[in-house]
Amino acid sequence: MIHWLLIGLVLMLVAFAMVWAIGLKIRNYSFLDVIWSYGVAILAPIYSAVGPGNIQRKIAFTVFGMAWSLRLGTYLFFRVLKHHPKEDVRYEGLRARWPGSGMFLLFHELQAGIVLIFSLPFLFAAWSPVPLQVLDKIGLAVVLVAFHGETTADRQMMRFKSAPANHGRVCNVGLWHYSRHPNYFFEFLIWVGFAVASLSSPHGWITLLCPALMYYFLTKVTGIPLTEEYALKSKGDAYREYQRTTSGFIPWFPKRI
Secondary structure: OHHHHHHHHHHHHHHHHHHHHHHHHHOOOOHHHHHHHHHHHHHHHHHHHHOOOOHHHHHHHHHHHHHHHHHHHHHHHHHHHHHOOOOOHHHHHHHHHOOOHHHHHHHHHHHHHHHHHHOHHHHHHHHOOOOOOHHHHHHHHHHHHHHHHHHHHHHHHHHHHHOHHHOOOOOOOHHHHOOOOHHHHHHHHHHHHHHHHHOOOOOHHHHHHHHHHHHHHHHHOOOHHHHHHHHHHHHOHHHHHHHHHOOOOOOOOOOOO
16 A cells, blocks of 8 residues: 555656646646646546455545546636636745745645645545445535535636626625635535545544645635735725625624624
8 A cells, every 4th residue: 555655646746846847837836726636536546446445435435536626626727727827826925935946846746745645535445445334424425515515615706706797896695605715614624524434444544634734724824814815905995894794714604793
């Protein structure tokens, strides 16, 4: 199992280095998000094909993992293409802090290692002899619900932005009425589900790293902080009002002020 994990690491290091080179050439590092999302779709079927684990578990994890990976990666791919050559605001912010390309290469290769961590639920499933247990099915049900929630949030935001009348306005409709970042919340919840579904597998407890890391990245690093920094610059007082009334992460009823 370990040597396949190392093979996965090499594949990701090469893939992320290629994306870095493309980003350097076109002066747009936004495609990093795309390969990050597609990483699971690359590794999960490889693990499933070579692993000796329970077939039911392997199929379930591979199908759910690839559905998440391909949906998010494709959504991000077309979003990046639509806005190119404008770079995602998060990477614009990082570019201001890291004027050289070397730090971005290091950042890309670090992401390759992080993708490997997020591939662990699928690695453990591929080598687990344990059939799906009740707890596993509950975890996969959480993944399914969260997958629907994230897809809905992305669709609502895309529809809102596509209306010319909404240019410069704050999206506070649908799920965005209850959370400033419902897509991030459901992304986190997806990984909670995968971790719960992995607990019956040998070493499955290690996958609890996935939701913990996802929460940290989304709320403390390149998710909410940089997104809101840009939103405050572009939308000003309207977004400050949105911050005062609407939950930042977990969907909840808006405050009345």
